[in-house]
Amino acid sequence: MTEVSKVASATYLRTATVPLGELTPYPGNAKRGDAATSLESLCSNGQYRSLVVREVEPDQPDQPDQPGRLVVLAGNHTLQAIAAHGPGPCGMTYTVGEEERPCGLCGGKPWEPAARCEIVTCNDATARRINLVDNRSADLGTYDDTALLELIAGLDGDLIGTGYTDTDLGDLLEVLEIVQIEETPYDEDEADEGEEGGGQENGREPQQGQADDVPAAQGPAGAADGPAAAPPAGQPAAPAQGVQPTTQPAQPAQPVLPQPPGQVHLILTYPPEDRDEANRLIAAAREVLPAAGTPEIVLRGLRTLVAVLDSRHAPDGTVTVASLLRAADVELH
Ligand SMILES: [Zn+2]
Structure with a gap:
Protein backbone atom coordinates (compact mmCIF):
# COMPACT_ATOMS: atom_id res chain seq x y z
CA MET A 1 0.00 0.00 0.00
CA THR A 2 2.77 2.41 0.81
CA GLU A 3 4.29 1.80 -2.64
CA VAL A 4 1.05 2.71 -4.35
CA SER A 5 0.40 5.77 -2.26
CA LYS A 6 3.66 7.29 -3.47
CA VAL A 7 1.99 7.83 -6.85
CA ALA A 8 -0.24 10.82 -6.35
CA SER A 9 -3.07 11.05 -8.85
CA ALA A 10 -4.09 14.21 -10.63
CA THR A 11 -7.02 16.15 -9.19
CA TYR A 12 -9.57 17.73 -11.52
CA LEU A 13 -10.10 21.42 -10.87
CA ARG A 14 -12.30 22.86 -13.64
CA THR A 15 -12.92 23.08 -17.37
CA ALA A 16 -12.20 26.42 -18.99
CA THR A 17 -11.54 27.98 -22.37
CA VAL A 18 -8.05 29.45 -22.10
CA PRO A 19 -6.43 31.93 -24.50
CA LEU A 20 -3.47 30.34 -26.23
CA GLY A 21 -1.06 32.90 -24.82
CA GLU A 22 -1.70 31.58 -21.29
CA LEU A 23 -0.84 27.97 -22.17
CA THR A 24 2.67 26.50 -22.09
CA PRO A 25 3.57 23.38 -24.08
CA TYR A 26 4.89 20.51 -22.00
CA PRO A 27 8.67 21.00 -21.80
CA GLY A 28 10.38 18.24 -23.72
CA ASN A 29 7.25 16.57 -25.08
CA ALA A 30 8.76 13.70 -27.05
CA LYS A 31 5.96 12.93 -29.47
CA ARG A 32 6.10 14.49 -32.91
CA GLY A 33 2.61 14.65 -34.29
CA ASP A 34 1.20 15.48 -37.69
CA ALA A 35 0.16 19.11 -37.36
CA ALA A 36 -1.51 19.20 -40.80
CA THR A 37 -3.79 16.29 -39.88
CA SER A 38 -4.60 17.89 -36.51
CA LEU A 39 -5.47 21.20 -38.14
CA GLU A 40 -7.66 19.54 -40.77
CA SER A 41 -9.47 17.72 -37.98
CA LEU A 42 -10.00 20.93 -35.99
CA CYS A 43 -11.45 22.71 -39.01
CA SER A 44 -13.84 19.92 -39.93
CA ASN A 45 -14.69 18.53 -36.48
CA GLY A 46 -13.96 21.42 -34.12
CA GLN A 47 -12.07 20.87 -30.84
CA TYR A 48 -13.94 17.73 -29.81
CA ARG A 49 -11.51 16.87 -27.00
CA SER A 50 -10.21 19.09 -24.22
CA LEU A 51 -6.55 19.57 -23.54
CA VAL A 52 -5.40 18.28 -20.18
CA VAL A 53 -3.61 21.15 -18.48
CA ARG A 54 -1.72 21.22 -15.21
CA GLU A 55 -2.11 24.29 -13.08
CA VAL A 56 1.18 24.76 -11.32
CA GLU A 57 0.55 25.98 -7.82
CA PRO A 58 1.91 29.42 -6.99
CA ASP A 59 4.01 27.92 -4.21
CA GLN A 60 5.50 25.28 -6.50
CA PRO A 61 9.20 25.31 -5.65
CA ASP A 62 10.35 24.60 -9.21
CA GLN A 63 8.49 27.54 -10.73
CA PRO A 64 8.44 30.19 -8.03
CA ASP A 65 8.47 33.06 -10.47
CA GLN A 66 5.54 31.95 -12.61
CA PRO A 67 2.57 31.44 -10.33
CA GLY A 68 -0.48 29.92 -11.93
CA ARG A 69 1.35 28.74 -15.00
CA LEU A 70 -0.76 26.37 -17.14
CA VAL A 71 1.22 23.51 -18.69
CA VAL A 72 -0.34 21.26 -21.35
CA LEU A 73 0.19 17.62 -20.34
CA ALA A 74 -1.97 16.04 -23.05
CA GLY A 75 -3.01 17.61 -26.34
CA ASN A 76 0.20 19.38 -27.24
CA HIS A 77 -0.39 18.78 -30.96
CA THR A 78 -3.87 20.21 -30.74
CA LEU A 79 -2.26 23.22 -29.11
CA GLN A 80 0.19 23.50 -32.01
CA ALA A 81 -2.58 23.14 -34.57
CA ILE A 82 -4.66 25.88 -32.92
CA ALA A 83 -1.59 28.11 -32.93
CA ALA A 84 -1.07 27.31 -36.61
CA HIS A 85 -4.72 28.21 -37.29
CA GLY A 86 -4.20 31.63 -35.76
CA PRO A 87 -6.89 34.27 -35.32
CA GLY A 88 -10.10 33.89 -37.33
CA PRO A 89 -11.71 34.02 -39.70
CA CYS A 90 -9.45 31.55 -41.48
CA GLY A 91 -11.59 31.33 -44.59
CA MET A 92 -11.50 27.53 -44.63
CA THR A 93 -14.68 25.61 -45.27
CA TYR A 94 -15.60 21.97 -45.54
CA THR A 95 -18.41 20.26 -47.33
CA VAL A 96 -21.04 17.95 -45.86
CA GLY A 97 -23.09 16.46 -48.65
CA GLU A 98 -23.89 19.52 -50.72
CA GLU A 99 -23.70 21.96 -47.84
CA GLU A 100 -20.61 24.08 -47.35
CA ARG A 101 -19.88 24.80 -43.70
CA PRO A 102 -17.42 27.20 -42.09
CA CYS A 103 -14.36 26.07 -40.16
CA GLY A 104 -15.33 24.25 -36.96
CA LEU A 105 -12.74 26.11 -34.93
CA CYS A 106 -13.34 29.78 -35.70
CA GLY A 107 -16.75 29.41 -37.34
CA GLY A 108 -15.59 31.69 -40.14
CA LYS A 109 -15.74 34.68 -37.77
CA PRO A 110 -13.29 36.87 -35.90
CA TRP A 111 -11.79 34.62 -33.22
CA GLU A 112 -8.89 34.74 -30.83
CA PRO A 113 -7.04 31.43 -30.56
CA ALA A 114 -8.09 29.62 -27.39
CA ALA A 115 -8.43 26.02 -26.30
CA ARG A 116 -10.94 24.23 -24.10
CA CYS A 117 -8.97 22.75 -21.23
CA GLU A 118 -9.56 20.36 -18.39
CA ILE A 119 -7.41 21.84 -15.67
CA VAL A 120 -5.90 19.52 -13.08
CA THR A 121 -3.42 19.81 -10.28
CA CYS A 122 -0.73 17.22 -9.63
CA ASN A 123 2.92 16.83 -8.71
CA ASP A 124 5.85 16.81 -11.13
CA ALA A 125 6.13 13.03 -11.39
CA THR A 126 2.43 12.59 -12.15
CA ALA A 127 2.60 15.35 -14.73
CA ARG A 128 5.43 13.51 -16.44
CA ARG A 129 3.56 10.19 -16.30
CA ILE A 130 0.42 11.70 -17.82
CA ASN A 131 2.43 13.25 -20.64
CA LEU A 132 4.21 9.95 -21.35
CA VAL A 133 1.24 7.62 -21.14
CA ASP A 134 -1.02 9.83 -23.21
CA ASN A 135 1.42 9.58 -26.09
CA ARG A 136 2.33 5.97 -25.43
CA SER A 137 -1.16 4.52 -25.17
CA ALA A 138 -1.94 5.75 -28.68
CA ASP A 139 1.20 4.02 -29.95
CA LEU A 140 0.41 0.72 -28.26
CA GLY A 141 -3.08 0.34 -29.65
CA THR A 142 -3.83 -1.89 -32.63
CA TYR A 143 -6.70 -2.00 -35.08
CA ASP A 144 -9.40 -4.43 -36.07
CA ASP A 145 -8.96 -3.80 -39.80
CA THR A 146 -12.45 -4.97 -40.69
CA ALA A 147 -14.06 -2.68 -38.14
CA LEU A 148 -11.82 0.16 -39.31
CA LEU A 149 -12.80 -0.39 -42.93
CA GLU A 150 -16.50 -0.37 -42.06
CA LEU A 151 -16.12 2.88 -40.14
CA ILE A 152 -14.27 4.54 -43.01
CA ALA A 153 -16.55 3.10 -45.68
CA GLY A 154 -19.55 4.51 -43.80
CA LEU A 155 -18.39 8.01 -44.75
CA ASP A 156 -19.02 7.35 -48.46
CA GLY A 157 -15.59 8.48 -49.54
CA ASP A 158 -15.55 11.81 -47.66
CA LEU A 159 -12.40 11.28 -45.61
CA ILE A 160 -11.75 14.94 -44.71
CA GLY A 161 -11.07 15.26 -40.98
CA THR A 162 -10.56 11.53 -40.42
CA GLY A 163 -6.77 11.53 -40.73
CA TYR A 164 -7.13 8.83 -43.42
CA THR A 165 -6.45 9.28 -47.11
CA ASP A 166 -7.61 7.38 -50.18
CA THR A 167 -4.18 5.73 -50.20
CA ASP A 168 -4.69 4.48 -46.64
CA LEU A 169 -8.05 3.11 -47.67
CA GLY A 170 -6.46 1.32 -50.65
CA ASP A 171 -3.82 -0.23 -48.41
CA LEU A 172 -6.48 -1.41 -46.01
CA LEU A 173 -8.47 -2.99 -48.83
CA GLU A 174 -5.42 -4.85 -50.04
CA VAL A 175 -4.82 -6.31 -46.61
CA LEU A 176 -8.44 -7.34 -46.20
CA GLU A 177 -8.64 -8.84 -49.68
CA ILE A 178 -5.95 -11.28 -48.68
CA VAL A 179 -7.85 -12.22 -45.55
CA GLN A 180 -11.00 -12.79 -47.53
CA ILE A 181 -9.22 -15.06 -50.02
CA GLU A 182 -7.92 -17.18 -47.18
CA GLU A 183 -11.39 -17.53 -45.78
CA THR A 184 -13.05 -18.42 -49.07
CA PRO A 185 -13.95 -22.10 -48.88
CA TYR A 186 -13.91 -22.54 -52.65
CA ASP A 187 -10.30 -21.58 -52.99
CA GLU A 188 -8.52 -24.82 -52.20
CA ASP A 189 -11.21 -27.21 -53.38
CA GLU A 190 -11.41 -25.81 -56.85
CA ALA A 191 -7.67 -25.49 -57.14
CA ASP A 192 -7.27 -29.16 -56.30
CA GLU A 193 -9.90 -30.30 -58.75
CA GLY A 194 -8.21 -28.12 -61.28
CA GLU A 195 -11.23 -28.01 -63.51
CA GLU A 196 -11.93 -24.47 -64.41
CA GLY A 197 -9.03 -22.70 -62.81
CA GLY A 198 -11.03 -20.76 -60.24
CA GLY A 199 -8.48 -18.00 -60.20
CA GLN A 200 -9.14 -15.83 -57.21
CA GLU A 201 -6.84 -13.03 -58.15
CA ASN A 202 -8.52 -10.21 -59.93
CA GLY A 203 -7.13 -9.50 -63.31
CA ARG A 204 -5.48 -12.85 -63.78
CA GLU A 205 -6.89 -14.65 -66.71
CA PRO A 206 -6.50 -18.37 -66.49
CA GLN A 207 -5.68 -19.85 -69.86
CA GLN A 208 -8.25 -22.17 -71.28
CA GLY A 209 -7.20 -25.78 -70.96
CA GLN A 210 -4.09 -25.25 -68.90
CA ALA A 211 -5.35 -24.27 -65.50
CA ASP A 212 -2.13 -24.18 -63.58
CA ASP A 213 -3.54 -21.71 -61.18
CA VAL A 214 -1.52 -22.49 -58.09
CA PRO A 215 2.02 -21.29 -58.51
CA ALA A 216 4.55 -23.79 -57.22
CA ALA A 217 6.05 -21.09 -55.05
CA GLN A 218 2.97 -21.11 -52.85
CA GLY A 219 3.64 -24.64 -52.25
CA PRO A 220 3.26 -26.24 -48.86
CA ALA A 221 0.29 -28.10 -50.30
CA GLY A 222 2.37 -29.79 -52.97
CA ALA A 223 6.07 -29.54 -52.45
CA ALA A 224 6.66 -30.00 -48.75
CA ASP A 225 4.06 -32.68 -48.41
CA GLY A 226 5.67 -36.05 -48.87
CA PRO A 227 8.28 -37.93 -46.90
CA ALA A 228 10.78 -36.63 -49.45
CA ALA A 229 11.13 -33.47 -47.36
CA ALA A 230 14.47 -34.23 -45.78
CA PRO A 231 15.73 -32.23 -42.81
CA PRO A 232 18.54 -29.83 -43.61
CA ALA A 233 21.99 -31.22 -43.08
CA GLY A 234 23.25 -30.88 -39.55
CA GLN A 235 19.81 -30.73 -37.99
CA PRO A 236 18.16 -33.62 -36.22
CA ALA A 237 15.32 -35.27 -38.06
CA ALA A 238 11.83 -34.41 -36.96
CA PRO A 239 10.58 -37.09 -34.59
CA ALA A 240 7.40 -37.78 -36.50
CA GLN A 241 7.78 -37.50 -40.22
CA GLY A 242 4.82 -36.26 -42.14
CA VAL A 243 3.23 -34.60 -39.16
CA GLN A 244 4.93 -31.29 -39.49
CA PRO A 245 3.50 -30.20 -42.86
CA THR A 246 -0.08 -30.83 -41.80
CA THR A 247 0.29 -28.96 -38.53
CA GLN A 248 1.73 -25.91 -40.23
CA PRO A 249 -0.74 -23.08 -40.46
CA ALA A 250 -2.13 -22.88 -43.97
CA GLN A 251 -0.59 -19.54 -44.76
CA PRO A 252 1.22 -19.62 -48.07
CA ALA A 253 2.80 -16.31 -48.88
CA GLN A 254 -0.17 -14.65 -50.51
CA PRO A 255 0.92 -11.85 -52.77
CA VAL A 256 -0.36 -8.42 -51.85
CA LEU A 257 -2.86 -7.57 -54.55
CA PRO A 258 -1.95 -4.29 -56.18
CA GLN A 259 -4.66 -1.97 -57.31
CA PRO A 260 -4.43 -2.10 -61.13
CA PRO A 261 -3.64 1.29 -62.63
CA GLY A 262 -6.71 3.17 -63.73
CA GLN A 263 -8.99 1.14 -61.48
CA VAL A 264 -10.72 2.01 -58.23
ZN1 LIG B 1 -10.99 28.58 -38.87
Whole structure:
Protein backbone atom coordinates (compact mmCIF):
# COMPACT_ATOMS: atom_id res chain seq x y z
CA MET A 1 0.00 0.00 0.00
CA THR A 2 2.77 2.41 0.81
CA GLU A 3 4.29 1.80 -2.64
CA VAL A 4 1.05 2.71 -4.35
CA SER A 5 0.40 5.77 -2.26
CA LYS A 6 3.66 7.29 -3.47
CA VAL A 7 1.99 7.83 -6.85
CA ALA A 8 -0.24 10.82 -6.35
CA SER A 9 -3.07 11.05 -8.85
CA ALA A 10 -4.09 14.21 -10.63
CA THR A 11 -7.02 16.15 -9.19
CA TYR A 12 -9.57 17.73 -11.52
CA LEU A 13 -10.10 21.42 -10.87
CA ARG A 14 -12.30 22.86 -13.64
CA THR A 15 -12.92 23.08 -17.37
CA ALA A 16 -12.20 26.42 -18.99
CA THR A 17 -11.54 27.98 -22.37
CA VAL A 18 -8.05 29.45 -22.10
CA PRO A 19 -6.43 31.93 -24.50
CA LEU A 20 -3.47 30.34 -26.23
CA GLY A 21 -1.06 32.90 -24.82
CA GLU A 22 -1.70 31.58 -21.29
CA LEU A 23 -0.84 27.97 -22.17
CA THR A 24 2.67 26.50 -22.09
CA PRO A 25 3.57 23.38 -24.08
CA TYR A 26 4.89 20.51 -22.00
CA PRO A 27 8.67 21.00 -21.80
CA GLY A 28 10.38 18.24 -23.72
CA ASN A 29 7.25 16.57 -25.08
CA ALA A 30 8.76 13.70 -27.05
CA LYS A 31 5.96 12.93 -29.47
CA ARG A 32 6.10 14.49 -32.91
CA GLY A 33 2.61 14.65 -34.29
CA ASP A 34 1.20 15.48 -37.69
CA ALA A 35 0.16 19.11 -37.36
CA ALA A 36 -1.51 19.20 -40.80
CA THR A 37 -3.79 16.29 -39.88
CA SER A 38 -4.60 17.89 -36.51
CA LEU A 39 -5.47 21.20 -38.14
CA GLU A 40 -7.66 19.54 -40.77
CA SER A 41 -9.47 17.72 -37.98
CA LEU A 42 -10.00 20.93 -35.99
CA CYS A 43 -11.45 22.71 -39.01
CA SER A 44 -13.84 19.92 -39.93
CA ASN A 45 -14.69 18.53 -36.48
CA GLY A 46 -13.96 21.42 -34.12
CA GLN A 47 -12.07 20.87 -30.84
CA TYR A 48 -13.94 17.73 -29.81
CA ARG A 49 -11.51 16.87 -27.00
CA SER A 50 -10.21 19.09 -24.22
CA LEU A 51 -6.55 19.57 -23.54
CA VAL A 52 -5.40 18.28 -20.18
CA VAL A 53 -3.61 21.15 -18.48
CA ARG A 54 -1.72 21.22 -15.21
CA GLU A 55 -2.11 24.29 -13.08
CA VAL A 56 1.18 24.76 -11.32
CA GLU A 57 0.55 25.98 -7.82
CA PRO A 58 1.91 29.42 -6.99
CA ASP A 59 4.01 27.92 -4.21
CA GLN A 60 5.50 25.28 -6.50
CA PRO A 61 9.20 25.31 -5.65
CA ASP A 62 10.35 24.60 -9.21
CA GLN A 63 8.49 27.54 -10.73
CA PRO A 64 8.44 30.19 -8.03
CA ASP A 65 8.47 33.06 -10.47
CA GLN A 66 5.54 31.95 -12.61
CA PRO A 67 2.57 31.44 -10.33
CA GLY A 68 -0.48 29.92 -11.93
CA ARG A 69 1.35 28.74 -15.00
CA LEU A 70 -0.76 26.37 -17.14
CA VAL A 71 1.22 23.51 -18.69
CA VAL A 72 -0.34 21.26 -21.35
CA LEU A 73 0.19 17.62 -20.34
CA ALA A 74 -1.97 16.04 -23.05
CA GLY A 75 -3.01 17.61 -26.34
CA ASN A 76 0.20 19.38 -27.24
CA HIS A 77 -0.39 18.78 -30.96
CA THR A 78 -3.87 20.21 -30.74
CA LEU A 79 -2.26 23.22 -29.11
CA GLN A 80 0.19 23.50 -32.01
CA ALA A 81 -2.58 23.14 -34.57
CA ILE A 82 -4.66 25.88 -32.92
CA ALA A 83 -1.59 28.11 -32.93
CA ALA A 84 -1.07 27.31 -36.61
CA HIS A 85 -4.72 28.21 -37.29
CA GLY A 86 -4.20 31.63 -35.76
CA PRO A 87 -6.89 34.27 -35.32
CA GLY A 88 -10.10 33.89 -37.33
CA PRO A 89 -11.71 34.02 -39.70
CA CYS A 90 -9.45 31.55 -41.48
CA GLY A 91 -11.59 31.33 -44.59
CA MET A 92 -11.50 27.53 -44.63
CA THR A 93 -14.68 25.61 -45.27
CA TYR A 94 -15.60 21.97 -45.54
CA THR A 95 -18.41 20.26 -47.33
CA VAL A 96 -21.04 17.95 -45.86
CA GLY A 97 -23.09 16.46 -48.65
CA GLU A 98 -23.89 19.52 -50.72
CA GLU A 99 -23.70 21.96 -47.84
CA GLU A 100 -20.61 24.08 -47.35
CA ARG A 101 -19.88 24.80 -43.70
CA PRO A 102 -17.42 27.20 -42.09
CA CYS A 103 -14.36 26.07 -40.16
CA GLY A 104 -15.33 24.25 -36.96
CA LEU A 105 -12.74 26.11 -34.93
CA CYS A 106 -13.34 29.78 -35.70
CA GLY A 107 -16.75 29.41 -37.34
CA GLY A 108 -15.59 31.69 -40.14
CA LYS A 109 -15.74 34.68 -37.77
CA PRO A 110 -13.29 36.87 -35.90
CA TRP A 111 -11.79 34.62 -33.22
CA GLU A 112 -8.89 34.74 -30.83
CA PRO A 113 -7.04 31.43 -30.56
CA ALA A 114 -8.09 29.62 -27.39
CA ALA A 115 -8.43 26.02 -26.30
CA ARG A 116 -10.94 24.23 -24.10
CA CYS A 117 -8.97 22.75 -21.23
CA GLU A 118 -9.56 20.36 -18.39
CA ILE A 119 -7.41 21.84 -15.67
CA VAL A 120 -5.90 19.52 -13.08
CA THR A 121 -3.42 19.81 -10.28
CA CYS A 122 -0.73 17.22 -9.63
CA ASN A 123 2.92 16.83 -8.71
CA ASP A 124 5.85 16.81 -11.13
CA ALA A 125 6.13 13.03 -11.39
CA THR A 126 2.43 12.59 -12.15
CA ALA A 127 2.60 15.35 -14.73
CA ARG A 128 5.43 13.51 -16.44
CA ARG A 129 3.56 10.19 -16.30
CA ILE A 130 0.42 11.70 -17.82
CA ASN A 131 2.43 13.25 -20.64
CA LEU A 132 4.21 9.95 -21.35
CA VAL A 133 1.24 7.62 -21.14
CA ASP A 134 -1.02 9.83 -23.21
CA ASN A 135 1.42 9.58 -26.09
CA ARG A 136 2.33 5.97 -25.43
CA SER A 137 -1.16 4.52 -25.17
CA ALA A 138 -1.94 5.75 -28.68
CA ASP A 139 1.20 4.02 -29.95
CA LEU A 140 0.41 0.72 -28.26
CA GLY A 141 -3.08 0.34 -29.65
CA THR A 142 -3.83 -1.89 -32.63
CA TYR A 143 -6.70 -2.00 -35.08
CA ASP A 144 -9.40 -4.43 -36.07
CA ASP A 145 -8.96 -3.80 -39.80
CA THR A 146 -12.45 -4.97 -40.69
CA ALA A 147 -14.06 -2.68 -38.14
CA LEU A 148 -11.82 0.16 -39.31
CA LEU A 149 -12.80 -0.39 -42.93
CA GLU A 150 -16.50 -0.37 -42.06
CA LEU A 151 -16.12 2.88 -40.14
CA ILE A 152 -14.27 4.54 -43.01
CA ALA A 153 -16.55 3.10 -45.68
CA GLY A 154 -19.55 4.51 -43.80
CA LEU A 155 -18.39 8.01 -44.75
CA ASP A 156 -19.02 7.35 -48.46
CA GLY A 157 -15.59 8.48 -49.54
CA ASP A 158 -15.55 11.81 -47.66
CA LEU A 159 -12.40 11.28 -45.61
CA ILE A 160 -11.75 14.94 -44.71
CA GLY A 161 -11.07 15.26 -40.98
CA THR A 162 -10.56 11.53 -40.42
CA GLY A 163 -6.77 11.53 -40.73
CA TYR A 164 -7.13 8.83 -43.42
CA THR A 165 -6.45 9.28 -47.11
CA ASP A 166 -7.61 7.38 -50.18
CA THR A 167 -4.18 5.73 -50.20
CA ASP A 168 -4.69 4.48 -46.64
CA LEU A 169 -8.05 3.11 -47.67
CA GLY A 170 -6.46 1.32 -50.65
CA ASP A 171 -3.82 -0.23 -48.41
CA LEU A 172 -6.48 -1.41 -46.01
CA LEU A 173 -8.47 -2.99 -48.83
CA GLU A 174 -5.42 -4.85 -50.04
CA VAL A 175 -4.82 -6.31 -46.61
CA LEU A 176 -8.44 -7.34 -46.20
CA GLU A 177 -8.64 -8.84 -49.68
CA ILE A 178 -5.95 -11.28 -48.68
CA VAL A 179 -7.85 -12.22 -45.55
CA GLN A 180 -11.00 -12.79 -47.53
CA ILE A 181 -9.22 -15.06 -50.02
CA GLU A 182 -7.92 -17.18 -47.18
CA GLU A 183 -11.39 -17.53 -45.78
CA THR A 184 -13.05 -18.42 -49.07
CA PRO A 185 -13.95 -22.10 -48.88
CA TYR A 186 -13.91 -22.54 -52.65
CA ASP A 187 -10.30 -21.58 -52.99
CA GLU A 188 -8.52 -24.82 -52.20
CA ASP A 189 -11.21 -27.21 -53.38
CA GLU A 190 -11.41 -25.81 -56.85
CA ALA A 191 -7.67 -25.49 -57.14
CA ASP A 192 -7.27 -29.16 -56.30
CA GLU A 193 -9.90 -30.30 -58.75
CA GLY A 194 -8.21 -28.12 -61.28
CA GLU A 195 -11.23 -28.01 -63.51
CA GLU A 196 -11.93 -24.47 -64.41
CA GLY A 197 -9.03 -22.70 -62.81
CA GLY A 198 -11.03 -20.76 -60.24
CA GLY A 199 -8.48 -18.00 -60.20
CA GLN A 200 -9.14 -15.83 -57.21
CA GLU A 201 -6.84 -13.03 -58.15
CA ASN A 202 -8.52 -10.21 -59.93
CA GLY A 203 -7.13 -9.50 -63.31
CA ARG A 204 -5.48 -12.85 -63.78
CA GLU A 205 -6.89 -14.65 -66.71
CA PRO A 206 -6.50 -18.37 -66.49
CA GLN A 207 -5.68 -19.85 -69.86
CA GLN A 208 -8.25 -22.17 -71.28
CA GLY A 209 -7.20 -25.78 -70.96
CA GLN A 210 -4.09 -25.25 -68.90
CA ALA A 211 -5.35 -24.27 -65.50
CA ASP A 212 -2.13 -24.18 -63.58
CA ASP A 213 -3.54 -21.71 -61.18
CA VAL A 214 -1.52 -22.49 -58.09
CA PRO A 215 2.02 -21.29 -58.51
CA ALA A 216 4.55 -23.79 -57.22
CA ALA A 217 6.05 -21.09 -55.05
CA GLN A 218 2.97 -21.11 -52.85
CA GLY A 219 3.64 -24.64 -52.25
CA PRO A 220 3.26 -26.24 -48.86
CA ALA A 221 0.29 -28.10 -50.30
CA GLY A 222 2.37 -29.79 -52.97
CA ALA A 223 6.07 -29.54 -52.45
CA ALA A 224 6.66 -30.00 -48.75
CA ASP A 225 4.06 -32.68 -48.41
CA GLY A 226 5.67 -36.05 -48.87
CA PRO A 227 8.28 -37.93 -46.90
CA ALA A 228 10.78 -36.63 -49.45
CA ALA A 229 11.13 -33.47 -47.36
CA ALA A 230 14.47 -34.23 -45.78
CA PRO A 231 15.73 -32.23 -42.81
CA PRO A 232 18.54 -29.83 -43.61
CA ALA A 233 21.99 -31.22 -43.08
CA GLY A 234 23.25 -30.88 -39.55
CA GLN A 235 19.81 -30.73 -37.99
CA PRO A 236 18.16 -33.62 -36.22
CA ALA A 237 15.32 -35.27 -38.06
CA ALA A 238 11.83 -34.41 -36.96
CA PRO A 239 10.58 -37.09 -34.59
CA ALA A 240 7.40 -37.78 -36.50
CA GLN A 241 7.78 -37.50 -40.22
CA GLY A 242 4.82 -36.26 -42.14
CA VAL A 243 3.23 -34.60 -39.16
CA GLN A 244 4.93 -31.29 -39.49
CA PRO A 245 3.50 -30.20 -42.86
CA THR A 246 -0.08 -30.83 -41.80
CA THR A 247 0.29 -28.96 -38.53
CA GLN A 248 1.73 -25.91 -40.23
CA PRO A 249 -0.74 -23.08 -40.46
CA ALA A 250 -2.13 -22.88 -43.97
CA GLN A 251 -0.59 -19.54 -44.76
CA PRO A 252 1.22 -19.62 -48.07
CA ALA A 253 2.80 -16.31 -48.88
CA GLN A 254 -0.17 -14.65 -50.51
CA PRO A 255 0.92 -11.85 -52.77
CA VAL A 256 -0.36 -8.42 -51.85
CA LEU A 257 -2.86 -7.57 -54.55
CA PRO A 258 -1.95 -4.29 -56.18
CA GLN A 259 -4.66 -1.97 -57.31
CA PRO A 260 -4.43 -2.10 -61.13
CA PRO A 261 -3.64 1.29 -62.63
CA GLY A 262 -6.71 3.17 -63.73
CA GLN A 263 -8.99 1.14 -61.48
CA VAL A 264 -10.72 2.01 -58.23
CA HIS A 265 -12.06 -0.03 -55.36
CA LEU A 266 -15.77 -0.58 -54.83
CA ILE A 267 -16.48 -1.60 -51.25
CA LEU A 268 -19.44 -3.77 -50.42
CA THR A 269 -19.95 -4.82 -46.83
CA TYR A 270 -22.20 -7.71 -45.89
CA PRO A 271 -23.16 -9.64 -42.79
CA PRO A 272 -21.21 -12.93 -42.78
CA GLU A 273 -24.16 -15.01 -44.03
CA ASP A 274 -24.76 -12.73 -46.99
CA ARG A 275 -21.10 -12.67 -47.81
CA ASP A 276 -21.04 -16.47 -47.79
CA GLU A 277 -24.02 -16.56 -50.13
CA ALA A 278 -22.36 -14.04 -52.43
CA ASN A 279 -19.25 -16.21 -52.49
CA ARG A 280 -21.33 -19.27 -53.36
CA LEU A 281 -23.08 -17.45 -56.20
CA ILE A 282 -19.81 -16.10 -57.54
CA ALA A 283 -18.25 -19.56 -57.40
CA ALA A 284 -21.22 -20.95 -59.33
CA ALA A 285 -21.01 -18.18 -61.92
CA ARG A 286 -17.34 -18.88 -62.35
CA GLU A 287 -18.14 -22.34 -63.66
CA VAL A 288 -19.94 -20.69 -66.56
CA LEU A 289 -17.49 -17.82 -66.89
CA PRO A 290 -14.11 -19.34 -66.10
CA ALA A 291 -12.18 -16.41 -67.46
CA ALA A 292 -14.08 -13.75 -65.50
CA GLY A 293 -12.84 -12.30 -62.25
CA THR A 294 -15.14 -11.56 -59.32
CA PRO A 295 -15.76 -7.89 -60.22
CA GLU A 296 -16.70 -8.82 -63.77
CA ILE A 297 -19.06 -11.54 -62.62
CA VAL A 298 -20.86 -9.16 -60.25
CA LEU A 299 -21.18 -6.56 -63.00
CA ARG A 300 -22.57 -9.06 -65.47
CA GLY A 301 -25.06 -10.26 -62.88
CA LEU A 302 -26.30 -6.71 -62.38
CA ARG A 303 -26.58 -6.18 -66.14
CA THR A 304 -28.70 -9.29 -66.38
CA LEU A 305 -30.95 -8.13 -63.57
CA VAL A 306 -31.46 -4.77 -65.26
CA ALA A 307 -32.22 -6.54 -68.54
CA VAL A 308 -34.94 -8.54 -66.81
CA LEU A 309 -36.45 -5.42 -65.23
CA ASP A 310 -36.28 -3.50 -68.53
CA SER A 311 -37.98 -6.29 -70.41
CA ARG A 312 -41.10 -5.88 -68.29
CA HIS A 313 -41.72 -2.67 -70.19
CA ALA A 314 -41.22 -4.30 -73.58
CA PRO A 315 -44.36 -4.63 -75.73
CA ASP A 316 -44.57 -8.39 -75.49
CA GLY A 317 -42.96 -8.63 -72.06
CA THR A 318 -41.06 -11.74 -73.05
CA VAL A 319 -37.74 -12.57 -71.47
CA THR A 320 -35.72 -15.05 -73.47
CA VAL A 321 -32.78 -17.06 -72.26
CA ALA A 322 -30.82 -15.74 -75.23
CA SER A 323 -31.46 -12.14 -74.24
CA LEU A 324 -30.38 -12.80 -70.68
CA LEU A 325 -27.22 -14.54 -71.79
CA ARG A 326 -26.55 -11.66 -74.13
CA ALA A 327 -26.97 -9.24 -71.21
CA ALA A 328 -24.54 -11.31 -69.18
CA ASP A 329 -22.14 -11.36 -72.12
CA VAL A 330 -21.96 -15.14 -72.04
CA GLU A 331 -20.75 -16.67 -75.26
CA LEU A 332 -22.92 -19.44 -76.55
CA HIS A 333 -21.13 -22.45 -77.91
ZN1 LIG B 1 -10.99 28.58 -38.87
